[in-house]
Amino acid sequence: MKKVSKMIQEEGIWAGLNRPGIDMEEADIVVYGIPYDGGVSFRSGAKEGPAAIRNITYTIPPTTERWEDLSSLKILDLGDMEGASRDEIFLQAEVAAYSIAKSGKLLTMIGGDHSTTIPVLKGIDRALEKPFGIIHIDAHFDLCHEMGGDLLSHGSTGRRALELENVPDTESIFFVGVRSVESEELAFIQNHDMNMIKALEVRRNGVEKTLETIQSKMARFEQIYITVDIDSLDPAYAPGTGTPQFGGLDSRELLDLLYGLFELPVIxxxxxxxxxxxxxxxxxxxxxxxxxxxxxxxxxxxxxxxxGKYVAE
Known part of the structure; x- marks a missing residue:
């Protein structure tokens, strides 16, 4: 992996859990960033996300909100995928995703705009021998064929995913929290079988019922990838994003959803x-x-x- 990324050497990041230089086989979780935001259709700045997030992990304790101790976890941060062009950056990201998926370690990517998920899914697709499911938590569908002539825009992530060999049909993706739709996307979802739960439905039905629906639909997959756009949260909880949408998930809903979704075989x-x-x-x-x-x-x-199973607390 040293050939495809700038290595992160700081042992202090990620609550002191980063283990720079260890072999991937020794790690529990492998992380990398893609500081790229050239796929946005509106406001930029997401390329600064990976560095900003890492910079506030030096002083946090290695524990969760449920008081679980993470100190035994071994994190391997591969650093950021960098290059002179998008093609070069995305190729590195795809190669990294392929290697991590092959290793069986939990892949964690920090974007970047949502187009950065495209090479990650491509790498996973090449690494796997069976179909896999995708849970897309977002204010938007990202199902546009292209935006402004760009097939790799942040509004085309879901559409590119549906073209992958191991994503067999439109019901392989479950969209959660969506509350904005382009005219092209509306026509697409009206003509295809889709799995989706609007943000307003999460609020009305509750997290537990929402999880039951997602888990029942995605149970057919032995491997699942989750992509979280920070704009799935209402702007009151995450204003720093390019295309915020009112009426989103609150922080408790999102955290509880993720708790339950990890009962699925998340890779x-x-x-x-x-x-x-x-x-x-x-x-x-x-x-x-x-x-x-x-x-x-x-x-x-x-x-x-x-x-075991998620229980509302």
């Missing part, structure tokens, strides 16, 4: 669209950090069989 996840320059309070950066570390706790809990 990787990402957090994207965090734009620090659009949020003087840094709320969005802190939200992303919380999502990352809590998901690592869910992964550890599942591997240790500490707890």
């Amino acid at each position: 990787g996840f990402d957090v994207v669209e965090v734009s620090p320059k659009l949020d003087d309070s840094a709320l969005s950066v802190f939200a992303a950090r919380k999502i990352l570390t809590e998901c690592w706790g869910h992964h550890q809990r599942k591997n240790k069989n500490i707890r």
